Amino acid sequence: MIRREVMEQxxxxxxxxIGAVECGNSxxxxxxxxxxxxxxxxxxxxxxxxxxxxxxxxxxxxELVACHVSILPEFYDRYDTAGVVCEFxxxxxxxxxxxxxxxxxxxxxxxxxxxxxxPWVLDRAVVAExxxxxxxxxxxxxxLRMLSVAFGPAPVIAQSAPLTx
Numbered sequence: 001m002i003r004r005e006v007m008e009q010x011x012x013x014x015x016x017x018i019g020a021v022e023c024g025n026s027x028x029x030x031x032x033x034x035x036x037x038x039x040x041x042x043x044x045x046x047x048x049x050x051x052x053x054x055x056x057x058x059x060x061x062x063e064l065v066a067c068h069v070s071i072l073p074e075f076y077d078r079y080d081t082a083g084v085v086c087e088f089x090x091x092x093x094x095x096x097x098x099x100x101x102x103x104x105x106x107x108x109x110x111x112x113x114x115x116x117x118x119p120w121v122l123d124r125a126v127v128a129e130x131x132x133x134x135x136x137x138x139x140x141x142x143x144l145r146m147l148s149v150a151f152g153p154a155p156v157i158a159q160s161a162p163l164t165x
Contacts, residue, residue, distance in 0.1 A: 006072045015052035015065060019121035023049055026100025027066075029136060029149060031090045032112035032127065035103050038088040040136045044144045045070065051097075051126055053119060061129050061151055066097055068145040078146040082137040094118070095130035095149060
């Protein structure tokens with residue numbers, strides 16, 4: 001029951017559920033054209049990972065979120081405390097999130113460029129439309145159970161002037 005309520009809340013907050021992938025104990029995120037040189041690799045909790053996509057006001061992908069199904073009830077606590085761990089370019093306009101061993105399979109990486117209709121969710125991978133730069137945020141848990149990738153320039157946070165008497 002709690003998972004369904006969380007999924008409904010995520011949808012209301014603009015995170016569209018796009019599918020799920022089954023991963024072993026490692027995950028790789030990056031431009032499929034540059035997985036070997038510009039990507040993020042990490043140890044994760046094995047099992048089912050739910051995938052969510054947030055669009056911006058221009059209907060362009062703004063964020064891809066992956067979380068282990070076991071932490072859905074804690075989603076917002078994990079999401080709110082996630083910190084950035086790396087940034088890389090997405091020259092191809094596509095971002096791949098793959099079960100670790102797939103990142104070394106040239107055939108799988110080539111397939112990431114075939115579909116025109118994105119996001120494309122496979123059993124152990126997803127490819128989505130993306131913009132540069134991509135910033136990877138993680139929840140800091142060990143093993144990792146949540147990851148978010150934000151696309152495009154980081155938002156500028158306006159500083160307010162100090163109040164004076």
